[in-house]
Amino acid sequence: MSDGSYLFRGCLIPTRLPYLESSSKYVIDRMGIDAKDLPGASCCVEPIGLKTIAEDTWMVTVARMLAIAERDGRDVLTLCNGCYLSFVEAMHVLRTKERADKVNEVLDQIGLEYKGDVKVRHILDLVHSLGEERLRALVSTDVSMVHVAPHTGCHVLRPSGIGLVEIPYAPRMLADVATWSGARVDHSEEWPECCGGGVSSIDETLSSKMLERVTGRYKGSGANCILTPCPFCFSQFDLRQKEGLPVLYISELLAMAMGAPANVVGLKYHRIRTNF
């Protein structure tokens, strides 16, 4: 890490899921990470809809925020798979000088320049890199009654080859983090499947069918909740699921394990109530 990080909360978490922001900030603080909110934060131009209608808008918008972090000598820490892919993929395509020059022509008009000397991390990556020993040392509360089906979500592992932190087949970082926090892992991800959230606003029936395929497997594994590091997957599971399997976001499980008070974790705001 450089001089610390800027926390990029994205759009979905601060507006619709503030409890994920609350538990994330608690966990980041307990880990001793210096991560204040990114100044001048906008939407990352999410990679499912907005980015696909205007790719250059995405590149310039992300480059603007990367340039702000770069100027201040800080890394960017994201809480969302979509934001993470947006940032990492933009850095990947902006390695080409021609594209970086075009982006900088626009950034120049707002007094910024993107050089590419910045690091972007996802909270899953940050927590996992802490390692088993240091994470276990932060755990003070028994969460062994939490039996998780890990759902990593697409955009920390696909597409491969652009610098995403997780591998596209049999990802294990999320299961590791769950185990280290003291929870039990009841399901093993092999080929990580899409939750269907990306088409929920376009074709609800299609989206629900995709969701059911995924949650049906998790339900059958014996897990008593789904664990995910993605707020979009979290929303899809919590708002649209028929099986009624509760879902936890990564920071909620960690905050519980680290002994956070109930009003910091905010499980009461979930649509599907947790039963542990």
Place this chain on the structure above:
Amino acid sequence: MRKSRIGADDKPMRFEDERFLMCHQCSQCSGVCPSERQGGINPREIVMRYAAGIADPSDGVLWLCTMCHSCAERCQLDVRPAELISMLRQEGAEKGSCPRSFQEEAKLFMRTGLSFPSTGLTKKIRKEMGLPELVQDARTVEDIALIASKTRLGRVRLE
């Protein structure tokens, strides 16, 4: 090299069209596509149509892809169908085929810099949890408006 009909005049900068023409129609992509499995989009067919010069950027089926990139992961030839779908969507969006939900998102983004609105419930939960109120600074809103005006989003046809 074959010249594609689509995007020939105003090609988005990250794509090399030739890559999409390498497809052998092996069906690995459609076999793993979660949308195709439930009757949504067939990525193999989109690539075939593009290679044949008959892809239709206004086809509503293009919006049934979740951008999960499973197709790219399975493709032995690195065709990356989701990127083609994205490219076709851009063409379509400029001519008015962007779905209403993404249009609303685009408008909100250009107006506020965010893709989700802050609501009464947002304020309530943030207050209950002791989180600061959400305030979008004026400078950011100005910057985003400028970026949109200089890039494709400013050219998307909105109703």
